[in-house]
Amino acid sequence: MEKLTLIKVGGKVVEEEKSLSEFLGDFSRISGYRALVHGGGRSATILAEKLGVKSRMHNGRRITDAEMLKIVTMVYAGLVNKQIVAGLQALAVNALGLTGADMNCMRSEIRPVKEIDYGFVGDVKEVNADMLAQLIKTGIVPVLAPITHDKKAKLLNTNADTIAGEAAKALASLFDVTLIFCFEKKGVLLDEYDEDSVIPQLTPKLFEQYVIEGKISGGMIPKLENAFEALKAGVRRVVITRADELGKQETGTTITL
Amino acid sequence: MEKLTLIKVGGKVVEEEKSLSEFLGDFSRISGYRALVHGGGRSATILAEKLGVKSRMHNGRRITDAEMLKIVTMVYAGLVNKQIVAGLQALAVNALGLTGADMNCMRSEIRPVKEIDYGFVGDVKEVNADMLAQLIKTGIVPVLAPITHDKKAKLLNTNADTIAGEAAKALASLFDVTLIFCFEKKGVLLDEYDEDSVIPQLTPKLFEQYVIEGKISGGMIPKLENAFEALKAGVRRVVITRADELGKQETGTTITL
Numbered sequence: 001m002e003k004l005t006l007i008k009v010g011g012k013v014v015e016e017e018k019s020l021s022e023f024l025g026d027f028s029r030i031s032g033y034r035a036l037v038h039g040g041g042r043s044a045t046i047l048a049e050k051l052g053v054k055s056r057m058h059n060g061r062r063i064t065d066a067e068m069l070k071i072v073t074m075v076y077a078g079l080v081n082k083q084i085v086a087g088l089q090a091l092a093v094n095a096l097g098l099t100g101a102d103m104n105c106m107r108s109e110i111r112p113v114k115e116i117d118y119g120f121v122g123d124v125k126e127v128n129a130d131m132l133a134q135l136i137k138t139g140i141v142p143v144l145a146p147i148t149h150d151k152k153a154k155l156l157n158t159n160a161d162t163i164a165g166e167a168a169k170a171l172a173s174l175f176d177v178t179l180i181f182c183f184e185k186k187g188v189l190l191d192e193y194d195e196d197s198v199i200p201q202l203t204p205k206l207f208e209q210y211v212i213e214g215k216i217s218g219g220m221i222p223k224l225e226n227a228f229e230a231l232k233a234g235v236r237r238v239v240i241t242r243a244d245e246l247g248k249q250e251t252g253t254t255i256t257l
Numbered sequence: 258m259e260k261l262t263l264i265k266v267g268g269k270v271v272e273e274e275k276s277l278s279e280f281l282g283d284f285s286r287i288s289g290y291r292a293l294v295h296g297g298g299r300s301a302t303i304l305a306e307k308l309g310v311k312s313r314m315h316n317g318r319r320i321t322d323a324e325m326l327k328i329v330t331m332v333y334a335g336l337v338n339k340q341i342v343a344g345l346q347a348l349a350v351n352a353l354g355l356t357g358a359d360m361n362c363m364r365s366e367i368r369p370v371k372e373i374d375y376g377f378v379g380d381v382k383e384v385n386a387d388m389l390a391q392l393i394k395t396g397i398v399p400v401l402a403p404i405t406h407d408k409k410a411k412l413l414n415t416n417a418d419t420i421a422g423e424a425a426k427a428l429a430s431l432f433d434v435t436l437i438f439c440f441e442k443k444g445v446l447l448d449e450y451d452e453d454s455v456i457p458q459l460t461p462k463l464f465e466q467y468v469i470e471g472k473i474s475g476g477m478i479p480k481l482e483n484a485f486e487a488l489k490a491g492v493r494r495v496v497i498t499r500a501d502e503l504g505k506q507e508t509g510t511t512i513t514l
Contacts, residue, residue, distance in 0.1 A: 077334070
């Protein structure tokens, strides 16, 4: 199978001109088929503030009322997505910006209300992998914004990590997929205060051991559980690294089964 | 050649839920290949106001500084485009939202400063008609937002009528193109206060006569000159009509050579 590198990038990297430009340069130098998933939460929060709309979060996830849905649609699918697409086109990468609604490439359902009502937040139900693969094989580089739709005319806000994971899993039967999460740290750290303590390789067994020893804790646990889930669904490799390490060999944490 | 209907819609129609939903219903019932170009100027002006950014216009065209470029990118490529795409997907129309940057489908150059500096406004230089045609023939319905790029990483604001005209001209060698401008009036009126005075057919000769007689004047003159230019470039028919007349036969003004 042919190789596909699917990169998730978010945070400051995509929202500051200089770091975005550097990142896109590194991305353009990756060989083989590529796809990109981006966030944009900081810009959404800033725009919401300017508009007097309060950002409410729960467990790091944005609660999305009707006003906030408009804001994230504008920021993710408009501003951030098109700046990335135009930036890649300037580097001769044939980028195409997509939300889940475009060509129905990712359908979701509004998250059921349990303890918390997340509002217009979608859980991914279906990825149109054949269509995405067809585009990719013609040389197009999909740039996915974290907005999906329910196929009933409603746009839904969907976590970018989830979009990346679901896209990688769906494409795993068609490509040899490497999923790279760009992150603020150089990788999964054994000591969170030491950037040089990156764990180079992580297996489920080692992960379990580090969790028991308290070396891996907090928000990194669900992130890694998702990575293992992607691997079980056929994704070849999951890498967690820092965006500016992307061009380098053998950096970050590689997660395998 | 196969038929392609390219519709330009703007104004209130695309910015109010009820009228948009009705328009998309009518659009979905058009047979044959279709493409859509939309505006969104009112929503951009409203967002700009909320953000304390002043909208400056010259001859009906928006002067676009860096802040305004962000606003129109968010509103046109984000909010309006994705609401239309999601609305069409719900009607089983396989819509794909595009700016000129996406797949480099429309390249422009920043407008040279003459009497007036329009800022980040692009004049269309190149339309990737082959790529658009390829998409259209696979059943995809392009939904073009009035944002282009210069292929040097810069997004540019571009008039939606111009986008529609340029796309129609570029596609005219590949399809039998009908270009429909949806407008606030039922068509080109002989008496601007009488909605029943629609001119059913307009040729260059008749146009000239009406201009001399003062029956056609003001902003309608450049609109019609653009229509004749499109026809000369190979577009089969140009129709000017009201959005809610779209489903009906024999309405509006048909412009031919």
